[in-house]
Amino acid sequence: MAENVYDAIVIGSGISGGWAAKELTEKGLKVLMLERGQNIEHIKDYVNATKDPWEFPHRGGRTQEMIKDYPVLRRDYPLNETNLDWWVKDSECPYTEVKRFDWFRGYHVGGRSLLWGRQTYRWSDLDFEANAKEGVGIDWPVRYKDIEPWYEYVEKFAGISGSKENLPQLPDSHFLPPMDMTCVEKDVAARIKQYYKGKRAMIIGRVAHVTGPLEGRTQCQFRNKCWLGCPFGGYFSTQSSTLPAAQKTGNLTLRPWSIVTKILYDKDKKRATGVEVLDAETNKTYEYKAKIVFLNASTLNSAWILMNSATDVWPEGLGSSSGELGHNLMDHHLGVGASGTVDGYEDKYYFGRRANGIYIPRYRNFMDDKRDYLRGFGYQGSGMRQGWSREIAELSIGADFKEALTEPGQWTMGIGGFGEMLPNHDNKVTLDKTKKDKWGLNVLSIDCELKENELKMRKDMLNDAVEMLEAAGVKNVKGHDGDGTPGRGIHEMGTARMGKDPKTSVLNQWNQVWDAPNVFVTDGAFMASASCVNPSLTYMAFTARAANYAVEELKKQNL
Numbered sequence: 001m002a003e004n005v006y007d008a009i010v011i012g013s014g015i016s017g018g019w020a021a022k023e024l025t026e027k028g029l030k031v032l033m034l035e036r037g038q039n040i041e042h043i044k045d046y047v048n049a050t051k052d053p054w055e056f057p058h059r060g061g062r063t064q065e066m067i068k069d070y071p072v073l074r075r076d077y078p079l080n081e082t083n084l085d086w087w088v089k090d091s092e093c094p095y096t097e098v099k100r101f102d103w104f105r106g107y108h109v110g111g112r113s114l115l116w117g118r119q120t121y122r123w124s125d126l127d128f129e130a131n132a133k134e135g136v137g138i139d140w141p142v143r144y145k146d147i148e149p150w151y152e153y154v155e156k157f158a159g160i161s162g163s164k165e166n167l168p169q170l171p172d173s174h175f176l177p178p179m180d181m182t183c184v185e186k187d188v189a190a191r192i193k194q195y196y197k198g199k200r201a202m203i204i205g206r207v208a209h210v211t212g213p214l215e216g217r218t219q220c221q222f223r224n225k226c227w228l229g230c231p232f233g234g235y236f237s238t239q240s241s242t243l244p245a246a247q248k249t250g251n252l253t254l255r256p257w258s259i260v261t262k263i264l265y266d267k268d269k270k271r272a273t274g275v276e277v278l279d280a281e282t283n284k285t286y287e288y289k290a291k292i293v294f295l296n297a298s299t300l301n302s303a304w305i306l307m308n309s310a311t312d313v314w315p316e317g318l319g320s321s322s323g324e325l326g327h328n329l330m331d332h333h334l335g336v337g338a339s340g341t342v343d344g345y346e347d348k349y350y351f352g353r354r355a356n357g358i359y360i361p362r363y364r365n366f367m368d369d370k371r372d373y374l375r376g377f378g379y380q381g382s383g384m385r386q387g388w389s390r391e392i393a394e395l396s397i398g399a400d401f402k403e404a405l406t407e408p409g410q411w412t413m414g415i416g417g418f419g420e421m422l423p424n425h426d427n428k429v430t431l432d433k434t435k436k437d438k439w440g441l442n443v444l445s446i447d448c449e450l451k452e453n454e455l456k457m458r459k460d461m462l463n464d465a466v467e468m469l470e471a472a473g474v475k476n477v478k479g480h481d482g483d484g485t486p487g488r489g490i491h492e493m494g495t496a497r498m499g500k501d502p503k504t505s506v507l508n509q510w511n512q513v514w515d516a517p518n519v520f521v522t523d524g525a526f527m528a529s530a531s532c533v534n535p536s537l538t539y540m541a542f543t544a545r546a547a548n549y550a551v552e553e554l555k556k557q558n559l
Contacts, residue, residue: 006032006253008550009275009290011260011305014111016523016539017296018242019154023547024294025251029554032253032288033246036280036297037107039256040086040114042239046229048082056081075102076488078115083227086115092438098447102487103300109256110238111298112490115227118208118235118355119380120160121533122151122171126366131529134374137328137423138499140528141509144171150541157245158236158540159214161356162206170361170533176212178204179356183348184383184411189358191472200363200468205356205380208236208536216244222352235355257281259439262309263293263318265516271559272318272516278439292518292550292559296543299329299524300429303495304444306506306513306521307431319496319506319513319521326430328423328497329448330530332489335482336458337379338465339414340474349385349408357382360415360468362532364460373456374422377532379465381415413474417461420532421486422453423494448486458484491535493527511546518559520546 007029010020021033039045053059060082062074072090073079079087088105095103106112125144132139148171155174163178181189181204189202209220210233220234233240246252257280264273264287274289295302303326307317314320357380363369364376386409432445450458458481466479499505502514507526513519522543524535531538553559 004287005289006030007290007554008032008292008294009034009288010294010296011275012111012296012298012301012523013109013238013243013254014296014298014523015113015116015238015536016543017111017294018113018238018246019540019543020294020296020520020522020547021246021252022242023544024551025246025249027547027551028251029551030251030253031246032255032290034258034260034275034277034288035107035109035111035254035256036259037109037256038085039109039254040229040239042233042244043231046231049225049228049231051082051228072102073104076104078104083115093443094435094437095443096432096435096445098445099449100485101446101448102485103446103492104487104490105298109254110243113237114229114239116536117534118226119359119534120158120162120173120206120208120537122173123147123531123533123538124169124171126169127529127531130375131423136374137528138497138501138504141498141500147538147541147545150545151537154537154540154544158208158241159210159217160206160537161209161211161220163204165201165203167201167361169366173206173537175206176210176214179207179209179211179354180204180350181358182350182383184342184345184413185358188342188383188413188469188472188474192360192468195471199367200360202358202360205359207356209355210234217241220355222354224353224355226355259441260297260305261285261441263295263305263516263519265309265311265313265318267311267313270516272519278441280439283439291554292520294543294547294550295519295521295525296523299492299495300444300446302521302523302525303429304431306496308442314515318519319515321515322503322505324425324497324504325506326495327425327428328494328528329427329429329446329486330421330423330493330527331486332491332530332532333419333421333450333454333458333484333486334416334489335484336461336465336480337381337414337416338462338469338477338479339412340469340477342383342411342413342474345411358415371456371460373453375420375453375457375532377417377419377457377461379415379417381413383411383413385409385411413469413472415465415469417458417465418489418532418534419454419457419461420530422451423497423529424451427486427494429495450484450486454484491524491530493524493530493535496521496525497528498526499528510549511542520550522546
């Protein structure tokens with residue numbers, strides 16, 4: 001094989017990029033995986049995975065210097081010293097906010113597969129059919145029956161813990177044993193079911209954690225230190241799962257510190273020929289050639305690469321012929337819910353530190369329910385006992401006081417909503433050609449906000465949370481409607497949506513760019529709507545499906 005020439009190039013090494021590399025290498029292709037950040041090796045580079053809080057200089061907190069260097073990350077929980085190297089330094093990688101958008105990124109091998117919340121749910125036809133039925137955006141070119149076998153395929157490999165519930169709006173997965181609910185969660189769930197006559201359910205969360213036999217992985221140890229990297233491989237990540245599988249084939253070349261600046265395009269053949277790469281350490285530029293390209297740089301960065309791949313044929317970027325490239329940006333809106341205290345369980349506790357919680361599936365605008373807004377929301381939460389940190393730090397003096405804190409505190413129950421955000425052409429990203437990053441590259445400008453539909457939905461998300469907890473006997477219930485700024489869900493979707501018509505979409509039903517059919521986009525950029533469930537499982541399924549199709553088309557010499 002000629003130098004710098006491969007069968008396939010995968011841009012990005014996160015959840016979808018890892019799956020693309022696994023599937024393509026296992027089907028015999030020589031694959032180059034490009035990651036713009038550092039390499040993180042499984043186990044060896046999880047340097048903080050076994051540390052206790054007191055082993056960190058600031059007990060895992062944040063310093064004034066960190067707050068200065070990370071003005072975006074400081075807006076929410078990700079900024080802390082326990083895994084700071086795994087988050088992008090805002091001062092090196094700025095972006096323009098036309099309207100506030102909290103963009104939390106991780107540039108390293110594994111991407112946010114090392115940092116994700118691991119909640120893992122299938123879509124249903126309630127989701128795939130919604131756009132068409134309601135006249136929103138464009139119709140999905142697929143339905144649940146097209147994706148169902150691919151859901152099962154990726155679930156068997158990733159390892160999904162959960163319970164079978166036979167809910168039409170939330171199809172069951174191929175499950176490993178479910179984690180246990182706490183005693184409070186079980187009782188609250190029973191009361192909610194009784195009060196709402198079975199129309200609402202509280203179930204254990206479905207998570208990408210190993211809870212039974214799975215080849216090559218060790219069961220979850222209930223440490224709840226997942227975002228420090230799991231040396232046991234207890235949760236699904238590129239490092240624990242897809243990367244070892246791809247490397248086992250001998251067909252993978254991994255190149256970190258490789259910023260893909262553009263996809264190279266041959267306008268005569270109407271095909272991509274490869275990519276241009278800027279070495280992030282040396283600032284040297286390289287070209288790599290391939291028959292197919294899988295773009296998995298994450299929703300916003302994939303849009304950036306496509307826009308940066310402008311030619312005289314498409315001055316707005318590769319895939320821009322429809323006028324939809326960069327548009328229809330979505331996230332899940334959250335920060336709204338309720339919590340309270342629960343009496344009567346003072347003699348009860350639970351095992352370990354469960355890296356999971358409960359889930360309340362969508363029930364609004366479903367069956368016989370109709371609201372003054374479209375779509376719906378679900379809740380995530382937990383019923384737990386307070387720990388030693390429950391008290392005000394300034395009052396933590398005196399031996400008797402500290403001795404009291406060695407006993408667990410009050411039981412609490414809290415739920416927070418995850419609402420669906422509709423696709424809207426006005427929510428978009430563009431290239432800001434007046435601002436540069438550390439490497440002299442133009443940055444993204446993000447113009448995105450919650451619209452009227454989401455704001456109406458949030459009222460129900462708040463009121464329903466309070467009502468449900470009170471109906472379940474929770475005391476001192478307080479609702480909260482906090483920051484719903486887009487980006488905070490860390491579930492960016494859209495910007496290169498799939499569809500049936502090249503005039504209204506960027507990709508076809510197989511995730512191929514209409515303008516360059518040997519380029520496949522299978523990260524969150526392809527989403528034509530957002531549902532209200534966590535999206536990563538859907539990225540996995542579509543990636544495996546697209547990779548299978550790409551290899552079949554290569555064999556037919558159609559690409």
